[in-house]
Amino acid sequence: MRKFFFRKIVFVLSILFFIVIFKVIPHEFFELGGDSAQYIILAENIARGGGYRAINYPQEPFFYHYPPLFPLLLSFVIYFYSRNIYLMHFLIALMSYVSLFFIYGIFKQCSGKKKAFLYTILLATNWVCILYSTKHILSDIPYFFISSVCLFFTAKYLKTESVFNKEGAFTLIALVLGYFMRYIGITLFLGIVILLIVEKARFKKIIFMFLGFLIPFFLWQMFNPGGIVQYSKQIYLIDPYRPYLGTVFLHPQYLLLRFVEGAVCFYKSLAVVLFPFFSGFSSYLSLITLVFIFIGVWSNKKCVFRYYFIIYVFLIMVWPYREIYRLLIPVIPFIYFYFFSGLDTFLLFLFKKKNVFVFYPAAVIILCFNVLKFPEYFIKEKLSQSALDFIAIHSWIKQYAPKNAVIISRKPTVSYFYSGRKSVIYPFSLDIQKIEQEFLKADAEYIIVDDFSEETRYYLLPFIVRYKHKLEIAHQEGRTSLLKILKE
Numbered sequence: 244m245r246k247f248f249f250r251k252i253v254f255v256l257s258i259l260f261f262i263v264i265f266k267v268i269p270h271e272f273f274e275l276g277g278d279s280a281q282y283i284i285l286a287e288n289i290a291r292g293g294g295y296r297a298i299n300y301p302q303e304p305f306f307y308h309y310p311p312l313f314p315l316l317l318s319f320v321i322y323f324y325s326r327n328i329y330l331m332h333f334l335i336a337l338m339s340y341v342s343l344f345f346i347y348g349i350f351k352q353c354s355g356k357k358k359a360f361l362y363t364i365l366l367a368t369n370w371v372c373i374l375y376s377t378k379h380i381l382s383d384i385p386y387f388f389i390s391s392v393c394l395f396f397t398a399k400y401l402k403t404e405s406v407f408n409k410e411g412a413f414t415l416i417a418l419v420l421g422y423f424m425r426y427i428g429i430t431l432f433l434g435i436v437i438l439l440i441v442e443k444a445r446f447k448k449i450i451f452m453f454l455g456f457l458i459p460f461f462l463w464q465m466f467n468p469g470g471i472v473q474y475s476k477q478i479y480l481i482d483p484y485r486p487y488l489g490t491v492f493l494h495p496q497y498l499l500l501r502f503v504e505g506a507v508c509f510y511k512s513l514a515v516v517l518f519p520f521f522s523g524f525s526s527y528l529s530l531i532t533l534v535f536i537f538i539g540v541w542s543n544k545k546c547v548f549r550y551y552f553i554i555y556v557f558l559i560m561v562w563p564y565r566e567i568y569r570l571l572i573p574v575i576p577f578i579y580f581y582f583f584s585g586l587d588t589f590l591l592f593l594f595k596k597k598n599v600f601v602f603y604p605a606a607v608i609i610l611c612f613n614v615l616k617f618p619e620y621f622i623k624e625k626l627s628q629s630a631l632d633f634i635a636i637h638s639w640i641k642q643y644a645p646k647n648a649v650i651i652s653r654k655p656t657v658s659y660f661y662s663g664r665k666s667v668i669y670p671f672s673l674d675i676q677k678i679e680q681e682f683l684k685a686d687a688e689y690i691i692v693d694d695f696s697e698e699t700r701y702y703l704l705p706f707i708v709r710y711k712h713k714l715e716i717a718h719q720e721g722r723t724s725l726l727k728i729l730k731e
Contacts, residue, residue: 260340260367267377267620268332272660275630275695279380280660281309283326286317299659299666301649301685305466312423313382331380338388339376343367345391346576352398353546353580361606362583366576368613371516371568373620379569386425387573390551393417397435398547406447415455422460427570430558432456434551441550483563484698486671498561505560512567516575517582520612532582535589539581542588552577629695632721636691637661639718639725644689651682651690653699658691669703678706687728690714694722 274280281297285306288298295314297306320330343363350359366372375383393414400410418435421428432452439449481488481497491498513536514521514528521528543549552574559570571578583602590601626634633654640650640662648665652658655666667685670678682690692707693699707714707726717727 256364256367257340263373263617263620264333264336264340264377267373268329268336269378269623270329272328272380273624273626273634274379275626275633275654275657276379277654277656278309280654280656281306282314282317282380282382283321283331284656284659285309285311285314286321287326289314289318290322299656301665301667307466309382310423310426310463312420313385313425316385317380328380332377335380335384336376339372339384342384342388342391345388345395348395349391349398349547350576350580353543354584358583358602361603361610362576362579365579365606365610365613368610368617369516369575370519370613370616370619371572372575375569375572377620378624381569382425383569383572386421386428389417389421389424390428390431390573393421393431393435394547394551397438400448401439401442401444401547404445406445406451411448411451415452418452418456419459422456423463427555427558427573430555431551434548434554437550437554438547478561478563480563484671487673501563502561505562505565508565508567509556509560509571512571513578516568516571517578517609518612519616532578535583535585536578536581537585538588539583539585543581543584546577546580548577552581627695628721629693629723632723633657633691633693633695634661636718636720636723636725639720640664640689643718648688649685651685651687651703653691653693653696653703669706671698671702673702673705675706675709678702679710682728689717690726690728692724692726 272279272283281299284299285295285297288294288296295306295311296303297308316334317331320327320334324330343366346366347359347363350362353359354362372384375381396410396413396417400408400414403410405411414435418428418432421431436449436452439452479490479492480486481491481494481501488494488497491501510529510533511525512529513532514525517532518525518528540549540553555574559567562570583606586605587602634657637658638661640648640658641664644650644662644664646664650658650662650664650666651669652666653668655668658664658666667681667687669690670681672678690703690707692703713729714726715729716724718725
């Protein structure tokens with residue numbers, strides 16, 4: 244009877260989930276971040292048999308910068324339905340939905356069915372997860388799906404005696420796919436290998452996972468011809484937006500500073516992610532949340548995701564980019580788990596007995612506030628006038644610029660996406676002559692001067708002032724200009 248009742252609840256919640264999904268996901272593309280456009284461009288080239296090359300760049304280089312699995316997934320949508328933005332969003336939302344079942348399976352082994360169900364519902368209604376499940380064409384949710392599959396089968400693999408079995412095979416496949424979905428999947432590999440060692444798994448199991456992952460890992464490194472700046476190189480820069488500052492190798496104190504800044508960013512984000520309705524108390528809530536998470540991690544040493552969680556959080560703290568909310572997606576369920584586990588341990592310490600009545604009311608209160616945020620998802624995001632002008636100027640480029648023209652743009656992937664013209668970004672350099680050399684190298688014909696980017700004001704405008712006699716205005720949209728480079 245209970246099983247039947249549980250299935251009915253899951254069915255009803257699934258219907259509600261998809262009602263929200265169908266209503267929220269957009270039909271048009273309005274993302275100026277650049278990553279989404281690049282994923283789609285790569286997928287389009289794969290779909291037409293052109294390989295894993297960035298056709299938006301003049302030399303169409305092999306694109307090691309992103310791992311290939313997500314563009315490969317999108318290529319199936321593009322092959323059958325062309326550039327259907329709605330279906331791409333739906334594919335991501337579907338993977339988010341399926342992830343919930345694996346997360347439930349993981350938590351059921353750690354805390355029992357009732358708590359596992361509440362953890363899963365909290366995750367399903369979390370604003371960050373809904374936002375990236377519906378509004379962005381990015382690899383974060385697909386990676387979360389693969390990592391949840393991997394951890395689910397890892398827990399089962401730990402309980403088996405044999406080395407080669409279906410649980411081990413699924414774990415290894417998910418490990419490899421996780422890395423090829425997002426490079427941060429290396430943390431999943433490290434977390435699981437450490438788990439196997441700590442749990443004193445058979446040595447052959449450790450070797451099986453170790454070699455099974457490292458072989459495709461090193462093969463992929465061999466394919467990289469070095470045509471695109473890699474993440475592994477960017478992480479060494481003191482500031483990717485100010486590369487002239489040098490690397491952390493020359494100034495190691497900046498690595499410590501970056502870690503401190505990352506730790507503060509992680510700390511501040513905790514209350515926003517878990518308690519978005521209490522922004523006025525975010526500092527206090529973040530402190531309380533962090534304390535309970537520490538207690539939870541310390542007191543729960545048998546969870547399959549423990550080492551993965553620690554390594555993953557450490558890495559995002561030293562990562563040079565501060566896209567903290569999307570980076571937290573894979574570990575949001577574990578933040579919930581450790582928060583409530585820490586709360587339970589704290590109460591046990593105070594009252595010398597487990598007060599299970601605290602967990603359920605607290606979880607339900609958070610759930611209610613999550614649901615109260617739902618109306619916000621149905622409100623269409625309004626782009627700034629500067630962003631709208633930037634998008635609009637590409638209509639002129641698409642209609643009047645030569646098809647072989649190269650565009651200089653702060654968002655080159657977005658420029659190619661809207662105009663179909665190859666685009667490159669200007670160098671982040673204070674050396675005006677270096678910028679000129681890069682423009683000559685690319686044989687650029689047009690420069691988009693946007694009104695939303697600090698980098699444009701900082702790097703590009705000094706060049707324009709110096710060489711204004713070699714430039715003329717080809718078109719304007721509001722405060723966004725398209726300059727034509729006059730050839731000598």
